[in-house]
Amino acid sequence: MVSSSTSAYDWNFGDGKEEPIHRIHSYPAKFPAFITTKALQYAEREGVNVKVVADVFCGCGTTAVEAKRSGKNFWGCDINPVATLIARVKTCHYRDALLARYFGAIQEEFHRTEPSPESRARVSDRIRYWFEEQNIEDLIRLDQAIRRHIPVNSPYRKFFHCGFSNILKPASRWLTKSIKAQLDPHKSPRGVMKAFEEQFALMRKANRQNRFPAPEPQVCIRTRNFLASQKPAYRADLIVTSPPYVTSYDYADIHQLSTLWLGYASDYRALRKNMLGNQYGVKPTEPGAIKELGSGAWKTYRALLREDRCKARSVARYFLDMDKAVVKCGRMLNHGGIAVFVIGNTQYKGVRIDNAAHLAERMERADFHRVETVRRKVSWKIMTPYRNARGRFTRDSTQRKVYGEEFVVIGRK
Ligand SMILES: C[S@@+](CC[C@H](N)C(=O)[O-])C[C@H]1O[C@@H](n2cnc3c(N)ncnc32)[C@H](O)[C@@H]1O
Structure with missing residues (x-):
């Protein structure tokens, strides 16, 4: 039986600022x-004698950094x-003197050189749409300087491209903090070099403090x-x-500026294809597969069908994909190993989508034992549980809901 507990073990609060x-x-x-x-x-x-930690949806590497710092392979x-x-950048330690030398060379090149035709050609109309003319020129110049001074496969190229990626939105007309691709006609985008200098200072400080054991x-x-x-x-x-939550973020959309600029895809929408929880272009699930849905998932699917067929399909696909992910996680774990999933429940048109209960049920089915679900507060969001179009927290209940709690679902192999 899946147990929901408040467990003596506290998953609520850490030690303060990240x-x-x-x-x-x-x-x-x-x-x-x-x-x-x-x-x-x-x-x-x-x-459990933990030698290897894994994160199968590792995002920006939070687990990776902490595992490595604790002396575990990842x-x-x-x-x-x-x-x-x-x-990758967060889990690498960089030589401070070399970072400073590369940064100096990039700055110097930025101020000295005009963008070449090849550098200009790299920038599609889709990217240009988001920027004012001066910032596009400056970004091309900056990207060119990074590419000229740092060898292609060097981890230092990744460091500077990571910094470059993080200034793209502030330097663009992308609505600040919006998780949807929306233009803000009133925004004053940040100047490119100023933003990059501050970004470099932050990353350099972070790198100095980021110590790994020998x-x-x-x-x-x-x-x-x-x-x-x-x-x-x-x-592991x-x-x-x-895992990604269904009906939540569209990561391909949110990162389109970086994806396009860094050349990861010529059409960022191609990246949506196998993303879990993706709601675009999801075909009807084969009748046989639908029968595989667990009882809770089946009820959610039926309730959603009455509201929105496309959404119902994408939620069914998500549940089926999560089933596969759970089975694969089970196979990855050494005997006696533990899986800790952090997941939230969502809602669509009044239909509650209980991701945590579904996950726990599927873990039981995949032979995890002593499966327990612990509720965790997402601290400060509770007072202002909605977000407006600008991404700001608000109490206005007509806005997008932010969830004040999530669940830690734990199982053993
Ligand atoms: C909730 S985020 C993880 C965030 C992470 N814990 C962190 O701290 O950065 C879920 C991640 O799952 C990734 N993802 C979605 N579908 C995936 C798939 N099929 N295979 C691997 N990763 C996937 C998304 O790109 C996203 O980064």
């Missing part, structure tokens, strides 16, 4: 760093190339669809992960 390394690049639905340290303590208290993947860029644990981060291969990618003792 360290600079977790703030070098914005990322939606990033979880707090202390979740990983708590999961590690929890697993060790349960008698394996992770994410389908979003912007996520894995950030995660010998450095191994970190392997892949850009891939976790569901794609049958064989477990790696063996502890999985700490937070």
Whole structure:
């Protein structure tokens, strides 16, 4: 039986402000760093000798950083190339003197050189749409300087491209903090070099403070669809992960500026294809597969069918994909290993979508044992549970709902 508990173990609060390394690049639905340290303590208290930690939806690498800092080897993947860029940068330690030297060379080149025709050609109309003329020129110049001074496969190229990626929105006309692609006609975009200098200062400070034990644990981060291969990618003792929520973020859309500019795709919409929870272009699920839905998922699907057929399909597809993900996680874990999933429930047109209950049910089915679900407060959001079009928290209930709680679902192999 799946148990829902308030567990003596407290998953609620960490030790305060996130360290600079977790703030070098914005990322939606990033979880707090202390979740990983708590999961590690929890697993060790349960008698698991944790050597390898995995995060199969690793996002911007929160689990990766904390696992490495705690002296554990790490394996992770994410389908979003912007996520894995950030995660790789956060888990690498850079030589401060070399960072400063590269930065000086980039600045000098930026002020000295005009964009070449090839650099200009790299920028599509789709990108230009978001920027004013001066900022487009400056961004081309900056990108060109990074590419000229830092070798293609160097981790330092990734460092500067990560910084470049994080200034794209402030330097554009993208509505600040909006998770939808929306132009703000009233916005005054930030100047490119000023924003980049501040970004560099933040990343440099974060890098100085980001210490890993010696010998450095191994970190392997892949850009891939976790569901794609049958064989477990790696063996782990502890999985700490937070799957995408259905009807929540469209990561391909949100990161389109970085994806297009850094050349990860010529059409960012192609990245939606295998993203879990994606609601675009989801075909009707085969009748046989629908029968595989668990009882709660089936009820949700039926209730949604009455409201919106497309949404019902995408939710069914999400549940079926999550079933596969749970089975794959089970295969990845060593005997006695623990999986910790952080997940929230959502709502659509009044229909409650109980992701946590579904996950717990499927874990039982995939032979996880002692599955427990612990409610966790998402602290400060409770007072202002809605977000307006500008992404600001508000009490206005006609706006998009922000969830004040989420769940930690734990199971053992
Ligand atoms: C809730 S976020 C994880 C955030 C992460 N815990 C962090 O702190 O940054 C979920 C992630 O799942 C990724 N994702 C969605 N579908 C995927 C798939 N099929 N394979 C791998 N990753 C996927 C998304 O790109 C997103 O980064």
